[in-house]
Structures are given as structure tokens and as C-alpha cells.
Amino acid sequence: MDTSSSPYIVLFDHRCLSKMTLTGLAVAFVFLGSAFASDPECTGSVAPNGQHGHCATVSSCPYSYYVSGLCPSYGFDIKCCYNCHLGGCQTDSNIGTGTGTGTDTGTGTDTGTGTATQTGTSPYAAVRATWLSRYDHATSQAETAATFATLQAKGINRVYLNVWASGQIYFNSPTFESLGIRGFVRDVLGWAVEEGLKRGIEIWAWFEYGLIATWGSSPTLSVFSNTVYQRGWVKGEAKGYWWMDADNTEVLDFVAGMMQDAFDNYPGLGGVQLDEHFGQPYQLGTDLVATMNDAASHILEKVSGKVSLAPVSPPQASLLNYNMDWARWATEDIGFHEYVPKIYRDLASTFDYDLIQIIGQVGKDKLIPGIRCIGSGANTPYDVLSDMMSRCEAEGLGHSVWYSKCFTLLYPDHVHGGAQ
Template sequence: MDIKKKMLKKSTIALVAIITLVSCACKKNEASLPPTKTKSDPHFAGTWITNVASTALDSRANIQEAVATCKKSGINNIFVVVWNQGRTLYPSTVMANLFGENAKIASKFQGRDPLQEMVEEGHKAGIKVHAWFEYGFAASNNQNGGLILQTKPQWAAKDSNGNLLTKNGFEWMNAFMPEVQDFISSLVLEVVEKYDVDGVQGDDRLPALPSTGGYDDYTVNLYKAQHSGANPPSDYKNTEWVNWRADLLTTFLGKLYQQVKAKKPKVMVTVAPSVHPWAKDEYLQDWPNWLDKGYADLVIPQHYRYDIAAYKSTLKQQLTYVKPQHKSKFYPGVLIQNGTYNPTDDFFKQMIDANRAEGIVGESFWFFEGVKKFPAFFETYNQ
């Protein structure tokens, strides 16, 4: 009887030892594997909310309604406009100090703070809110520079004929001039300091400048100082001239990125440029370089196309500029409304399916009003 007990005891000890070894081995293998994404992990889903062709920002009640729509639709990131037509959509001390008390906020929103209202309502719903600086280095649209360039004419960007730099109706400040760069940076940093935003964003105008620009005295003299006195090429598409100016904007973005992170490390710096290489050739936006240098937490190129063949082709092309280690920072911008245009239900679904087929688990929609046009799709989106 004692012998049987001893044998049973030894067998039990051996069995426990084997189970322990197997368990440890399994844990070791699990630790060596990358974490898997569970169904409960939300993917990135964004939309832009603007004060143009939308009443979403016209009152706090409208903001609450917009946030509720986003929540119901699976949108977890809102990019809300805070800078366009030479005005901020929040009370700006920077603007008041430079251009007078009447320039403190866009006149339509005097007495309110749409940005603060959006931050409060968005956070209540568990949605991240990003301050979107829509106009970037553009001073105005069809206003000949507006208040900014009337007050600061020395800030004007110039084309090769010495005229105010204008493209597609937008009139531009000189994005290479330190004083102008400091102005735009001060607006971004003002928002970071004053508001509990989750991010700040520039689009196809920040940082950017039409490649027809750069012929102002400041930029010409800077180029000459670095090129043995030679003038910039008269051909604005000259490769070296494009690269030189694009690098100046990349340097600006790198500095701004560091400034934001120094104030609030958790605030994201995102960009929504045009597609590459068109963005660089036309607006000096070298966003693959921004990713490589670590100057952007997310890049959301504007993949605005009107048929699935063009969309798929653009998506595949853009991914060739994104290194594997940066793919998690890349999300397409998807067009779901532009004026009276909306994609068909089938085309909309095909674009999202194309993203998923390429291993992309999110996108941002241009723009919010379009979200309301596809209730059936958004019932199950991001679930």
C-alpha cells in the first residue's frame, strides 16, 4: 500500500512538471507573436466637419446632433475646421493682437467658441477631436489676400511675374518666410495650449505652397545665398528647384511637430495632403519624406476619385510610396460628398472593400454631410 502511494505521488509530481513546462512553452511562444487585433479594437474612422456647405457648427445644438450622427455611424475621429478665410473659428488672442479685436474670431461665431463646444461634445461621446487648419498658408479665397495681406503686404507670396501668388482662387502667404511660419505655428500652438484637442491637422495647404511661387525677394535671396549667387530657375517645375522648396516646407513641419509634442506629447500631428507625386509637383508637399522623418503621426491623402478603377489604381500607387513600417500611419481620404455629388451605394462599398483588400483598416470621409446620406452603410460600419 505504501509502495502504491509512493508511485502515485511520483506520477503526480511528474505530471505537474510536464504541464508546467508545456504552459511555459506556450506562454513563451505567445509572447514572441505580435498582438492580434480583436473585434473590440476600434479602427480609425474619421470625417471632416466644416462651416462651408454645412450647418453643423452653427449652434451647440447642431454640434451635438453632428456628434450623435458620428457616434451612431462608427466615426471615432472628427476633424473640425478652425482656420479658413483668414479667420479662426475659436477666439484667438494671436489674431486679435496682430489684426485687431474684430479679427479675433470669424464674425459668424462671435460670442461662441465652436471648437470648445466640439471638444466637449465629442469627448462625451468618446470621439477624438482634431483641430483642422484648413487654409494653412492661404490668406484668403477670392479676396485679394483679405485682411491678412492688406495688413501685412510683405507676407505675400509671389509668382515669377512678381504678382500675388494665386491658384484656384486662393491667395497665398509666403510659406518660406520665418515671420509667416511663426504666425501659422502660433495659431497651431495656441490651440494646443488652450484646448483639450486630440490632434492638429494640416491639409493640402499646410504645409504647402503652389509650386508657381517662391519668386518673392526673401526666397530668391535665400536661394541665391545657397547657390553661389545664382537666381532660381525660371521653370517652376525644375526638379532641383522643386526639391529645394519642398525641403523648406519639410523643415517647417519638423519644427512644428517638435513644438506641438513639447507642449503636449499626446496631441497627434496629422496631415491630409493631395496624392503623391502630384502633391509635391503642384504644392511642394513631399509627404513620403514627412513619414520617413517622423514628422506626421498620420497621413490621410485625398484619394478623391469618381470610379472604382481610378480609386484602386490611386490606392495601389500611393501605397508604393509608403514603407511597410509606416503603413499603420496611412489612411485614405474617401470622397462621399462634393457639392451635389455622392457616390452610388455600390461604389462607396467598393472603395471601402478596396482599402480592406490592401490591409488598410480605416479611412476618413470627405465630408460630414455625406455621412448622413448613407445610413444603411454606416449602420454596420466599424462594428
């Protein structure tokens, strides 16, 4: 059906909402029904949950339980979802069902009855996340289940799980194996995704080491670092680590390949995450901003799923210390799904000041502030931590706390929310 001349149908784009607010425009429209659809490559496949696949958007696939590349008729953004039996799947995330009128009142929601409005609330306002360090990895699925049961009880609905560090991987990666060396430790990501799906906790694979080959006095200390050093991938030493070259396409393809392996091999994975270790420290050169701009674009072009970035803050510190101009990346929307800046502060007042400055620079749409609970120095008192979380929530933002032991050991009697 050609909708271009129909007087009853408007294809609604959320990006137009702010303009509608300025003009006070009210639009009457009819939403088109959009059921999920299928390609045989997808419908002929069966996931471990026993369900056949259906082609659907990432955002409409329940619990993000999908695989890439099985819906060629629909383009790269449509995935093969294995949870469509739970409802919600569709092939066009901008078209819903129902009939009604759309009035732009500046409150920010898009309802199924056809009322579309906009507010200053982030799309990720409900995120209650934490990082899970490799030093706290479980050694069995039973341990993983126990950890996730505790996190669920504390209100956690997302975990950034470390899967890449010190030349070792905690998931299955053909890209890494192509180096011809051993780096696989155990499949912690597989356990986490399975347990997360059971408990409504979204798992994101955190590639902590990014472009770091190894730590220490020599670039050949580990099997991995020696291998990539011999290939000419290592740029130099900074901050106690040896860094791979962000201007080397082979390096970027290697990192992107591992990230894509995570999506391809783990249906249900929510996304992948990089942090400041994807950067190039100033000790390697203060003129590498353009190199990092190109490196970020290269990764985003190669990886099909959601990519998160957890940079240092404020943005100027990231730019000066790691040549990462993430404020520009955010304002120009180069493709990162979200930004989780590490606003690691000891005082709630300092956190509040920096949060407001960051909101002023990059807005709220893709912002999930990172909060310090445990780190070098004294732990953050719970009343201070609670104030920081409450401040995020007052701004309509979700938050992520460093790190999981904050809730499993340090403050086991509190949940991941505002003041208790």
C-alpha cells in the same frame, strides 16, 4: 532600479519587431508596472469634468483629455491627463504590466500578457473619420450635440473640424489675437470637443487654410490678408488664392502658434491637421521643395501635440503641384502623427490601384486613406463608396470620408464601415 544588467527585464521597443520577424527571435521578458505619476502643477489643476490631473503619456490618456506643459519633471511628451480615473494612464507607453513570454510571429499586436507580435495592420485601423466643413458648422452647442449624435449613430469615431479659413478662426487663439484684429467667429471647437468627449468621438482641429491668406483678385481683400500683406508675409497668388511665404519664420510661427493654442486651450483635443494648403503651389516656384521640407520640420518642432497631414495624392502630384514631398516625409518619419492622403476617385477600381501604389511608397503604419463621397461633379454612389471603405478595411486600414454630409444627409441609412 537599474534594468541594464537584469536578466529578467527587456525594455521592449515596437520598432524592433520587424527585425525580430526576420530572425525568428523569441524573447522572454517581464513587463514592468507603470502607474501614472504627477507633478504639482498638474495634480493641483482641475478640469471641467471635475477631475484633478495626473501626468501620463498621450496614448494612455483616455479620450486624449489632457493639457500640455504641466508635467515638467517628465519631459515634453508627458501631458497632464484629466481622465485617469477611467484607467489606463501610464508614464511610459513602451512598458506595460504583467508577466509572460514575447514571441514574434509577424501578427502585429502587443498584448497585456506579454505576447508581442506584428502584422500589416495599421495602428489606426479602427479610425472611421469624416471632415466637418465650416459651412456645416453649428451655431449653438445644441446643434453641435445633434450633429454629433447623428455622426455617432453612423459609426463615426473621429471628426476633422475646420477651425481656420478665410482669415477667420472658430476657436480661441491668443496667437491670432496678437495681430490686433478681429477674426474670431464662435467657439465651435469648444462645443465639438465637449460633445465628442461625451460620445467617444475624437476631435482634431483642421487648419484648412494653412498658408492661405485669402482668395480673390487682391491680397488685401480681407482684414486678415491686408494685415499680413502689410507685414510682408504674402508670397504671391496661385490657384485663385494669395499664399503666405513658407520661407518666412514669422509666418510659420504664426501658424504653429495657432495650432499650439488649440492644444493648450482645449483639453481632450485629439490633434491638429494641415492639408495641401500648407504647401506652396508650383506657380510660386518649382524649386521650393527644400523650403517646404524646412517648413514642415519647423511646425513639427513648435507644436507639442499630434499633427496630421492630409495631402493630395498620389505623392508625385503633391510634389509637382505643391512642392510637398510627403512620401519622403512619411518614409523618413519626420514627425507627422499620420497621413490622410486624399484619394478622391470616382471609381472603386481607380481608388484601389492608387491605394496599392501609395501603400507601396509609404507603408501602412501612419496611413488613413481619404475617400471622396461629395465633391465637384456627381456624388459617389454608395455601392462605390462602400467598396472603397471595404478595400481600406481589407488592407487593415482606417479611413476618412469627405465630408460629414455624406452621412448626415446623403446616405443617412448607412453607417461608416464596409459594405452594408
